[in-house]
Amino acid sequence: xxxxxxxxxxxxxxxxxxxxxxxxxxxxxxxxxxxxxxxxxxxxxxxxxxxxxxxxxxxxxxxxxxxxxxxxxxxxxxxxxxxxxxxxxxxxxxxxxxxxxxxxxxxxxxxxxxxxxxxxxxxxxxxxxxxxxxxxxxxxxxxxxxxxxxxxxxxxxxxxxxxxxxxxxxxxxxxxxxxxxxxxxxxxxxxxxxxxxxxxxxxxxxxxxxxxxxxxxxxxxxxxxxxxxxxxxxxxxxxxxxxxxxxxxxxxxxxxxxxxxxxxxxxxxxxxxxxxxxxxxxxxxxxxxxxxxxxxxxxxxxxxxxxxxxxxxxxxxxxxxxxxx
Ligand code: SF4
Numbered sequence: 077x078x079x080x081x082x083x084x085x086x087x088x089x090x091x092x093x094x095x096x097x098x099x100x101x102x103x104x105x106x107x108x109x110x111x112x113x114x115x116x117x118x119x120x121x122x123x124x125x126x127x128x129x130x131x132x133x134x135x136x137x138x139x140x141x142x143x144x145x146x147x148x149x150x151x152x153x154x155x156x157x158x159x160x161x162x163x164x165x166x167x168x169x170x171x172x173x174x175x176x177x178x179x180x181x182x183x184x185x186x187x188x189x190x191x192x193x194x195x196x197x198x199x200x201x202x203x204x205x206x207x208x209x210x211x212x213x214x215x216x217x218x219x220x221x222x223x224x225x226x227x228x229x230x231x232x233x234x235x236x237x238x239x240x241x242x243x244x245x246x247x248x249x250x251x252x253x254x255x256x257x258x259x260x261x262x263x264x265x266x267x268x269x270x271x272x273x274x275x276x277x278x279x280x281x282x283x284x285x286x287x288x289x290x291x292x293x294x295x296x297x298x299x300x301x302x303x304x305x306x307x308x309x310x311x312x313x314x315x316x317x318x319x320x321x322x323x324x325x326x327x328x329x330x331x332x333x334x335x336x337x338x339x340x341x342x343x344x345x346x347x348x349x350x351x352x353x354x355x356x357x358x359x360x361x362x363x364x365x366x367x368x369x370x371x372x373x374x375x376x377x378x379x380x381x382x383x384x385x386x387x388x389x390x391x392x393x394x395x396x397x398x399x400x401x
Contacts, residue, residue, distance in 0.1 A: 275315070
């Protein structure tokens with residue numbers, strides 16, 4: 077009898093290079109150079125290595141920005157031919173700033189990955205932390221999102237709160253609510269999602285580099301989440317507990333299609349330094365954020381991912397408010 081293979085999700089870092097230098101990014105800026113790019117041959121061999129030993133449930137290209145990887149087209153073609161179009165791997169994610177999608181011909185090429193008709197579930201995750209008038213890419217960014225929305229791609233926007241980007245996040249969310257009303261109100265909830273995060277790189281948490289003053293964070297978080305709730309835009313939270321939402325929002329949570337992150341999922345991180353048997357295998361929850369002891373009595377504990385202990389401990393974040401019947 078064949079032994080059942082363990083299920084894993086591959087996170088591949090083709091390049092660390094990126095057009096931005098976000099404060100919370102855990103990639104050392106010195107690493108953002110060509111010599112830390114994986115070669116196409118290395119990527120193929122790594123996928124093959126894990127495919128033989130595990131059951132690959134999902135594959136994500138992360139970074140850096142994978143769209144800046146010089147061999148991105150041959151890589152995507154390889155993934156499509158060998159793993160995606162035959163549904164060998166059923167979930168595909170690419171995390172990017174998506175600036176390259178300001179070109180409509182590039183967006184047309186991507187339809188086979190992120191369009192709504194694919195046989196697998198492909199989703200483009202777009203980082204949107206620098207949406208301010210000072211952002212030299214602002215117009216390009218808007219054009220890219222518009223191009224993707226016109227094609228009805230599956231889009232997941234990731235916005236990370238930092239000390240300096242509150243007004244940028246508010247502007248980004250207001251831009252996204254317009255895009256949603258115009259192009260996505262009839263789509264399935266998984267086709268358009270906004271994810272709000274506090275950074276969860278625990279070493280950096282202690283440096284306080286990017287930590288917001290807690291009251292200011294809560295006020296802005298509620299303002300932003302209220303905008304999303306009003307339009308019933310699907311929402312995900314990482315490292316932000318549900319009890320930080322306004323109480324009246326918790327009543328309508330199901331209508332908003334709130335998505336909980338599966339933190340027990342096994343992630344294999346493959347980058348230049350860590351490949352094959354050296355790749356880092358971990359669950360999302362181990363290093364990041366979790367429910368706290370106060371959550372035991374809370375009726376939301378099955379929906380909520382909690383928060384990193386560091387925030388409450390070091391940064392005087394608002395106390396948790398378990399919701400009890
Ligand atoms: S008390 Fe805990 S489980 Fe309940 S909403 Fe807050 S963080 Fe989540």
